[in-house]
Amino acid sequence: MAPRTTQILEAAARLIARRGVRGLRVEELAAEAGVSTGLIYYHFKDRTGILRQTLEFINDRAERYTAGQVAEGAEPLAPRAELEETLLLELQDTPVIRENSTAWGELRASAVFDEALRDDLARATLVWVQEVAALLGQVQPTAPPPALAAAAERLTAQLEGLSMRWLSGGLRIDHARDLMRGAVDAELAALRGK
Amino acid sequence: MAPRTTQILEAAARLIARRGVRGLRVEELAAEAGVSTGLIYYHFKDRTGILRQTLEFINDRAERYTAGQVAEGAEPLAPRAELEETLLLELQDTPVIRENSTAWGELRASAVFDEALRDDLARATLVWVQEVAALLGQVQPTAPPPALAAAAERLTAQLEGLSMRWLSGGLRIDHARDLMRGAVDAELAALRGK
DNA sequence: GTCTATATCAGGATAGAC
DNA sequence: GTCTATCCTGATATAGAC
Numbered sequence: 001m002a003p004r005t006t007q008i009l010e011a012a013a014r015l016i017a018r019r020g021v022r023g024l025r026v027e028e029l030a031a032e033a034g035v036s037t038g039l040i041y042y043h044f045k046d047r048t049g050i051l052r053q054t055l056e057f058i059n060d061r062a063e064r065y066t067a068g069q070v071a072e073g074a075e076p077l078a079p080r081a082e083l084e085e086t087l088l089l090e091l092q093d094t095p096v097i098r099e100n101s102t103a104w105g106e107l108r109a110s111a112v113f114d115e116a117l118r119d120d121l122a123r124a125t126l127v128w129v130q131e132v133a134a135l136l137g138q139v140q141p142t143a144p145p146p147a148l149a150a151a152a153e154r155l156t157a158q159l160e161g162l163s164m165r166w167l168s169g170g171l172r173i174d175h176a177r178d179l180m181r182g183a184v185d186a187e188l189a190a191l192r193g194k
Numbered sequence: 195m196a197p198r199t200t201q202i203l204e205a206a207a208r209l210i211a212r213r214g215v216r217g218l219r220v221e222e223l224a225a226e227a228g229v230s231t232g233l234i235y236y237h238f239k240d241r242t243g244i245l246r247q248t249l250e251f252i253n254d255r256a257e258r259y260t261a262g263q264v265a266e267g268a269e270p271l272a273p274r275a276e277l278e279e280t281l282l283l284e285l286q287d288t289p290v291i292r293e294n295s296t297a298w299g300e301l302r303a304s305a306v307f308d309e310a311l312r313d314d315l316a317r318a319t320l321v322w323v324q325e326v327a328a329l330l331g332q333v334q335p336t337a338p339p340p341a342l343a344a345a346a347e348r349l350t351a352q353l354e355g356l357s358m359r360w361l362s363g364g365l366r367i368d369h370a371r372d373l374m375r376g377a378v379d380a381e382l383a384a385l386r387g388k
Numbered sequence: 389g390t391c392t393a394t395a396t397c398a399g400g401a402t403a404g405a406c
Numbered sequence: 407g408t409c410t411a412t413c414c415t416g417a418t419a420t421a422g423a424c
Contacts, residue, residue, distance in 0.1 A: 020307045022216040036409050109303035111362040113214040118363045161355030168305040169312045183348050186384035230391050
């Protein structure tokens with residue numbers, strides 16, 4: 001990918017975190033990226049194209065740091081710890097995580113009214129759910145796959161819900177993390193009972 | 195409130211459910227309400243005024259049907275059933291529920307970037323969390339209050355997460371309801387263990 | 389109170405030079 | 407590839423007749 005494109009997408013991610021998808025102005029994006037509006041339209045088809053590619057960009061970035069988290073650890077984590085780490089990864093108050101979470105929330109909210117965003121979103125969600133289901137399976141190998149899938153859907157939706165509350169100022173990050181840990185506890189306890 | 199005003203607000207609620215807060219066009223609202231744009235501006239100060247009053251209108255309506263659900267039942271429900279009913283109330287594919295859920299999602303998403311909305315949102319969320327905590331307490335009277343509060347925060351955030359997935363086309367309503375029931379199961383099982 | 393007609397403007401998108 | 411300048415659509419808001 002061309003460096004300019006990356007530069008613009010990074011700016012878009014920052015801007016979306018600050019103003020939201022709804023508040024993203026092409027002119028403002030140009031200013032943030034330090035380029036002209038004309039150049040934006042040279043690299044992207046239209047405003048929706050920018051949005052779609054930014055979603056992709058953010059997803060890639062999230063995958064990279066999700067993978068990194070596992071790879072970097074000198075000794076591999078226990079399954080239970082890895083599950084928790086993976087879910088808590090998105091509940092951290094750092095610039096990149098904030099950008100990713102905010103953008104994700106915006107895209108989710110926009111997809112309610114914009115058909116064009118739904119496919120990408122559904123695909124990304126599915127990958128995410130399956131990853132969590134696999135981790136759950138490592139913790140509870142005897143649990144039936146459908147139960148694992150359901151628990152994964154709940155935990156990821158739970159994370160999105162908590163994340164929105166955090167970003168909208170209704171929940172402090174530490175508390176959100178505590179609640180997320182509690183959800184993992186509850187789901188694992190329920191799986192054990194099956 | 196003047197009948198015309200109500201008529202316009204109802205149309206606005208329908209339209210917000212269909213196009214979102216950001217997609218609300220005054221001209222389209224006029225058409226939907228069967229009046230002229232001029233009349234809209236006769237009754238409301240500006241676009242923001244329409245939005246604010248519509249959200250108020252929707253809130254009132256939600257309170258009415260939440261209360262109604264409990265009052266109407268000939269015989270009072272068992273605590274467990276009442277808890278489930280209360281949570282599943284927002285996961286129904288009827289026009290009014292869709293309108294309310296959509297508006298709530300829009301509000302939550304907008305609050306990420308708009309300080310002005312946060313207080314109202316926080317207040318409404320608190321009431322909602324406390325209501326669920328009370329219901330949980332009726333099902334598990336021996337559980338410690340902080341555990342009830344945490345479970346209530348999780349369940350309401352879970353509901354918001356599932357609702358968004360449903361509205362954004364990533365989850366069918368029946369499946370969302372199943373998942374919500376599963377979450378209640380898991381939380382109650384966890385509370386029993388305390 | 390309600391409508392029609394229109395002023396005004398923001399912002400997405402393009403043309404053309406370099 | 408990148409910039410400057412500009413067009414043009416679509417949407418808010420107002421004026422004035424009825």
